[in-house]
Amino acid sequence: MADRLNQEEHIRRRQRGIAFFDYGHSSPLDEKSSMPRAVSYQTxxxxxxxxxxxxxxxxxxxxxxxxxxxxxxxxxxxxxxxxxxxxxxxxxxxxxxxxxSTTPYLSTFKNGTTPLTETFKSLTNVVQMAPSLSVLGTAMHLVSANFSSTHDELKQFPEVYQTKHTSLDTLTETLGHALGAAELLSRSDFSYRDESLLWGHNGMETIGKMVDTYTTALNEHSTLTWGLVEQVLHRIPFTARYTPSYDIAYTYFYFGGQQWLEIEQLVHMANDSSTLLTELTTNLSTLSTHLEKVSAENKVFCAGYDPNNNNTTNSTQAALCHLDPSLQIHKVQSMLSATRWTHSVVSTALSHYTSALSNIKAPTNALQLDVSGYTSFLPSKGTTSARKLRQILETEMQQLTQYSHVARRWEKFMAKLGKELTKGEDVGKLNEHVNAAVVSGMDHRWWSGVKGHGEL
The missing domain is CATH 1.20.5 (Single alpha-helices involved in coiled-coils or other helix-helix interfaces)
Structure with missing residues (x-):
């Protein structure tokens, strides 16, 4: 009795469902059977x-x-x-x-040129300035050393050696800023050219891998196949990104974007250094001119003055005539020559880096439009022929090889020159050659006077 009550209670608690009656397969003309074949339930x-x-x-x-x-x-x-x-x-x-359908950017290049042709030219010019850029700190330390030996003596007679346009305190501050900016540019330039910033996975390594990969893939036997693949994928939404045209364009765009940032920083550093060196040159030139004027007046004022005569009653004359301003003129002029030499090197480097920045900006901006076109819902760009892509890759391989050769050649030259002049830890000979070059107003090739290194 209890089991029956439990069963009835379970039935009453069962979820409401839907019954499906299966009468079998029959045509509309057949009389439907009153009894279903099977009954199924679903909750x-x-x-x-x-x-x-x-x-x-x-x-x-x-x-x-x-x-x-x-x-x-x-x-x-x-x-x-x-x-x-x-x-x-x-x-x-x-x-x-x-x-x-607009023409893809890569299709616009003439034979023998690529998006990086002009950039490589500008960077080659910078590489050839590497020995001069590496000694900017040495040249500026010559200025600092001469100024330190001159400062105390000039400080004793501010009414004579200081002008209304230049004070020793201002000159000291400007010299410190100019020295720091020149050394920062020298280190940053070395880091960019010799380390991973230019040669790493964000730089030449990426271009080299792209060239190796697609030079093999786009061989003479596969150009027709790749051409057909490009034509098909460029007609299907979101599939143009799987074509060689997109991959090569994106690699160039990625390289350009990374190098754009690095070169732009060097341009800012070189511009700041050039501005400070210009200010320092102006101040030193004013001081040099004033010292020459004071020296000429001193000769007239001190005519007949005998330093061995203790009977001189004019203490001011004794003090002024005891100090020979002509002794400071040579030091100030040496400082001025070194500053001008440094400014000339920095200005030339700024010109090359500005050119490199301009040359990397133009293709990067154009490639950005191509890349966005390839990744759009309906690709708006036409295809670059496989033959044209192969020509670009072959040219890029030649340019990359040539630039690498130039960079290695100058690197070996600098290593040999530095080893010969420094002799281990002694940098006296190096400083001697740099100082002699900058004081005499030589061009950027300060190493021309080193035996056996006149020409690279």
Whole structure:
């Protein structure tokens, strides 16, 4: 009795469901049997799950149909665009942005040129200045040393040696800033050219891998195949990014973006250093001119003055005539020559780096448009022929090899020169050659006076 009551209670607690009656397969003309073959039950939750599955299937079918429509639309627009290239420019509809296909940037380069041709030229000019850029600190320390030995004596007579435009305190501050800026530029230039900033995975290494990979892939036997692949993928939404044109364009764009930032910093450093050196040159030139004037007046004022005569009653004359300003003129002029030499080197480097920045900006901006075009819903850019891509890669390999050769040649030259002049830890001979060059107003090739190193 208890079991029966429990069973009835269980039946009453059972979830409300839906019954499905199976009468078998019969035609509309057949009389339906009054008794079903089978009866199946589903709970409400199961019925909801079935409805959700049906909705998902319907949505997937809709997406598949939409994708097919978009693919055929893209192919159709590409076909119309190809036809428009053979029709008059005023043909209605051919000027639409959806139809018109602009020429890819990589297709615009003449044989023997690449996006990095001009950049390599500018960087080669900087490499050839490496020995001069590396001794900017040495030249400026000559200025600092001469100023230290002159400062105390000039400080004793500010009314004579200081002008209304220049004070020793201002000169000291300007010299400190100029020295720091020149040394910072020298270190930063070395770090950029000789370390991973230029040669690492954000620099030449990326270009080298791209050249190696696609020079092998785009061989003479595969150009036709890759050409067909490009034509097909450029007509399907979001697939142009899987083409060699996109990969090569993106590699150039990535390299340009990274080097843009590094070169731009060097331009700012060189510009700051040039500004400070200009100010220091102006101050030293003013001081030198004033010292020459004071020296000439001193000779007239001290004519007949005998330092061995203790009967001189004019203490001011004794003090002024005891100090010979002509002794300081040579030091100040040496400081001025060294500052001018340093400023000349920095200005030339600034010109080369500014040129390199301009040469890297132009292709990077153009490639950015290509890259965004390749990754758009309907790629708006045409294809670059596999043959043209191969020509660019072969030229890039030659340029990269040539630049690497020049960089290694100057690196070996600097190592040999430094080893010969420093003799281990002794830098006296190096300082001697640098100081002699900058004081005499030589050009940037300060090493010309070193035996056996006149020419590279």
């Amino acid at each position: 409400a939750s199961e019925q909801y799950a079935v409805q959700i599955v049906r909705l998902v299937i319907t949505a997937l079918r809709g997406l598949a149909i939409l994708l097919a429509v978009v693919v055929f639309l893209g192919i159709g627009l590409r076909g119309v665009g190809s036809a428009c290239t053979h029709l008059p420019s005023r043909t209605p509809g051919c000027g639409s942005a959806l139809i018109e």
